[in-house]
Amino acid sequence: xxxxxxxxxxxxxxxxxxxxxxxxxxxxxxxxxxxxxxxxxxxxxxxxxxxxxxxxxxxxxxxxxxxxxxx
Ligand code: SF4
Numbered sequence: 443x444x445x446x447x448x449x450x451x452x453x454x455x456x457x458x459x460x461x462x463x464x465x466x467x468x469x470x471x472x473x474x475x476x477x478x479x480x481x482x483x484x485x486x487x488x489x490x491x492x493x494x495x496x497x498x499x500x501x502x503x504x505x506x507x508x509x510x511x512x513x
Contacts, residue, residue, distance in 0.1 A: 460504075461504045461508040461510070462501060462502050462503065462504050462508075463490070463492065463499045463500065463501055463502070463503045463504055463508075464501035464502070465510055465511050465513075466504070466508045466509060466510065466511060467509050467510070467511040467512075468492055468493040468494050468507070468508075468509065469490070469491075469492065469493070469499070469501075469511070470490075470491050470492075470493050471487040471488065471489055471490045471491070472487070472488045472489045473485050473486075473487065473488075474486055474487075474488045487501070492505075494507055
């Protein structure tokens with residue numbers, strides 16, 4: 443019997459969202475409201491950090507200690 447695309451994806455462990463700091467439970471940041479480019483009322487993230495190592499990260503970084511945040 444031929445496998446469906448969804449079965450193949452499941453077997454491969456396919457995930458649309460790659461592991462990144464911004465979907466990790468150890469990702470911390472400050473929410474800042476203010477001027478960001480041209481959008482004056484936008485809320486954006488500042489001081490992005492890893493709670494384990496206490497170092498600065500970018501939202502698309504990741505490491506082997508990544509644990510997905512529950513959404
Ligand atoms: S550096 Fe690793 S543990 Fe820290 S927030 Fe990023 S993925 Fe998570």
